Amino acid sequence: MTLLVLTVGVTNGAWGQSTPAPSDTALIALGQQLFQDPRLSADGTIRCASCHRPDKAYADGRRVAVGVYGRASTRNTPSLASIGRSGDTSFFWDGRRPTLEQAVLDPFINPVEMGLRDDRVLLSKLTADAAYFTAFAKRFPGTTTPITLIHVAAALSAYIRSLDQRTSAYDRYRSQHDLSTLSAQAQQGLIIFSGKGECAQCHQPNGSPVALTDHAYHRTGVGLGAVEQNLPALTQDVIERSLQGTDIGNRVATHADESQLGRFNVTRNPADIGMFRTPSLRGVALTAPYMHDGSVPTLDEAIDREVYYRSLQAGRPLNLTVREKQELRAFLEAL
Structure with a gap:
C-alpha cells in the first residue's frame, strides 16, 4: 500500500481542503492516513472518517453512530471541528477521557465502532504493513519499536487538531471588528444569545479562539x-x-x-x-441531529428545546418570540 500524504482541513469559511496549520505536517499526514483507513476495523469497512465527515463539521448527520457490521451505538457522534481551538479538557459526551491522545484510541476497540478485539490487534495490523512501518520509523527515528499506541495516538491527535482552520463569520466579527461580517439578523441573534436567551451561560462566545463551551456538564432534560x-x-x-x-x-x-x-x-x-459535557457550537448548523442521543432532529427544534428547558431551570419563561428565535438561529449559522 502507498502511504498517501494528504491534507484535509478547512479554509475560506467552508469545510473542505486546506493545508494544516500545525508545523508537523509529516505527523499530521500519518494521522490522516490512520483516520481514513477502513482496514483498521474488524470488518474492513469502517474508518474514523465514516463518522466524522467534513461536510458535517466532522460529525456524521446520523441520530447515533453506526459502526462495524451495521451496529448502532447509543450516542450521537460529536463534532471534531472545534477540538483544535476549544481547549477541551475532557472528551466524549460523559468526559471519560481527559486527553485527546487517550480518546482517539478507544473507537478501535469499541464493539460498535471499529470493533477490534484489543489494542494488540491494531498494532499487529499496522506493523504488518510495510508503508506504515516505514512512515512511523521515519517520523519516530531511533526507536526500536516505531509503531506503538503512544505514536498512533500522537499522529491521530495531531491530525484531528489540524481539522478546524475555518474562519467563521463570527470569528471575523470579533477579530476584525467588522460589523459587515454578520448580518443584521445575526447581530440581533448575538444579543439574544448573550442576554435574553441565556445561551452564553454554557456556550461562552468569547476567548481567542472562540471556544463556545464552558467545558462543564449540564442536564438538558433529554433521555x-x-x-x-x-x-x-x-x-x-x-x-x-x-x-x-x-x-x-x-x-x-x-x-x-x-x-x-x-x-x-x-x-x-x-x-x-443525566449530566453531559457542553459541546462547542462551532459549525453547529452542520451537525444535526442534536443532543447526546441525537433525539432532536433540527436546529430550530434544538433552540425550542433549550428555551423550554432553560425556562424550567430558571423558574420563569424566557419567552423568545418567533422573530427572536429566527435571529438566534441566524447567529448560530454564523458560528
Missing part, C-alpha cells in the same frame, strides 16, 4: 425520563461495576439505559446523573 423508573437499580449496577476509561465507552455504547446516565458513569456521583 433521562426513559430510565427514571429503573434508576435505583441502574445506578447501583454502575457503582458495583466501577468501570474505567475504555470499558465505560464499550458499556454505554451497547446499553442505551446506562448511556442516559451521562457523567455518572464516570464519577458515580449521584449529582452527575
Whole structure:
C-alpha cells in the first residue's frame, strides 16, 4: 500500500481542503492516513472518517453512530471541528477521557465502532504493513519499536487538531471588528444569545479562539425520563461495576439505559446523573441531529428545546418570540 500524504482541513469559511496549520505536517499526514483507513476495523469497512465527515463539521448527520457490521451505538457522534481551538479538557459526551491522545484510541476497540478485539490487534495490523512501518520509523527515528499506541495516538491527535482552520463569520466579527461580517439578523441573534436567551451561560462566545463551551456538564432534560423508573437499580449496577476509561465507552455504547446516565458513569456521583459535557457550537448548523442521543432532529427544534428547558431551570419563561428565535438561529449559522 502507498502511504498517501494528504491534507484535509478547512479554509475560506467552508469545510473542505486546506493545508494544516500545525508545523508537523509529516505527523499530521500519518494521522490522516490512520483516520481514513477502513482496514483498521474488524470488518474492513469502517474508518474514523465514516463518522466524522467534513461536510458535517466532522460529525456524521446520523441520530447515533453506526459502526462495524451495521451496529448502532447509543450516542450521537460529536463534532471534531472545534477540538483544535476549544481547549477541551475532557472528551466524549460523559468526559471519560481527559486527553485527546487517550480518546482517539478507544473507537478501535469499541464493539460498535471499529470493533477490534484489543489494542494488540491494531498494532499487529499496522506493523504488518510495510508503508506504515516505514512512515512511523521515519517520523519516530531511533526507536526500536516505531509503531506503538503512544505514536498512533500522537499522529491521530495531531491530525484531528489540524481539522478546524475555518474562519467563521463570527470569528471575523470579533477579530476584525467588522460589523459587515454578520448580518443584521445575526447581530440581533448575538444579543439574544448573550442576554435574553441565556445561551452564553454554557456556550461562552468569547476567548481567542472562540471556544463556545464552558467545558462543564449540564442536564438538558433529554433521555433521562426513559430510565427514571429503573434508576435505583441502574445506578447501583454502575457503582458495583466501577468501570474505567475504555470499558465505560464499550458499556454505554451497547446499553442505551446506562448511556442516559451521562457523567455518572464516570464519577458515580449521584449529582452527575443525566449530566453531559457542553459541546462547542462551532459549525453547529452542520451537525444535526442534536443532543447526546441525537433525539432532536433540527436546529430550530434544538433552540425550542433549550428555551423550554432553560425556562424550567430558571423558574420563569424566557419567552423568545418567533422573530427572536429566527435571529438566534441566524447567529448560530454564523458560528
